[in-house]
Amino acid sequence: MSEERAERVWRGLRSLVLERHERRREVCDALGMSFIRVKALRSLAASPKTMRELAADLLIDAPYATLVVDDLVRRGLARREVHPEDRRSRIVRVTPEGTEAAARADSILSAPPPPLLSLPPEDLDTLDRIVARLLSG
């Protein structure tokens, strides 16, 4: 049955990402902030957002988003700007320091784990193709 195989694969993928090569702690230590702030910083570095959009992206509510952004602003990693078309709204944008910090987080989180690096090239190739397909599906 392929259902069974799919389950084994899924458990394996979860195990790799969530247990074996989890890097939350490492990133939080490196940046000196909680993981939700790292997520916020990376989300904002990827593209500036209104508070509402950020809250939706992080799956948090608006008041908490305010606290998180307050903290990033206090650290000099982000700025609030008034939305040009709706002055109720703020666009949150990372500063150059924020960009740099987000890049540091990315480099830790995106670093492939050793087993992936020592995969035979043709396997890596195949995996690349399959993962792309899974992401597009």
Next chain:
Amino acid sequence: MSEERAERVWRGLRSLVLERHERRREVCDALGMSFIRVKALRSLAASPKTMRELAADLLIDAPYATLVVDDLVRRGLARREVHPEDRRSRIVRVTPEGTEAAARADSILSAPPPPLLSLPPEDLDTLDRIVARLLSG
């Protein structure tokens, strides 16, 4: 460069597991408990453990493990038994209700996401092999 491809693959895997098909919230809602309790329950359902072993498995400290197990016991999902060979130590074991709840959690967490189920059989086969290799490495 294969390093670059490995990075793309790793980012893709993280995205699949952590963003697209994250099921923490769902499991916590279904069982009515925080995720660390779900993890504890599943760990104990997989095999009974002493407090120390459980704490090590969950990467939490001993006092917090006591709180978590207290809660599971209060819910009737686990029991403490005196270790037969060391009366300082307790073996924590899930109850039948705990086994049932852990199975419910498993069925949510292990359910392969749709894109994985609609993968061509030969791709799933290959993926299965590669994931096994990554886990063993």
Next chain:
DNA sequence: CCATTTGCTTATATTTCTACAAATACCTCC
């Protein structure tokens, strides 16, 4: 305009997580 809605903030409260110090009970080794 005025009422209503929307976007955000402030305030407040609760739960969850993390950490550390100290107490208790038991084991082991001399």
Next chain:
DNA sequence: GGAGGTATTTGTAGAAATATAAGCAAATGG
């Protein structure tokens, strides 16, 4: 059988996360 070490619990404190209510400013739509 006493010293020192281990397993767990208790207590405490604080940070982080989550939720709700209330408020302000600006937009929208009669």
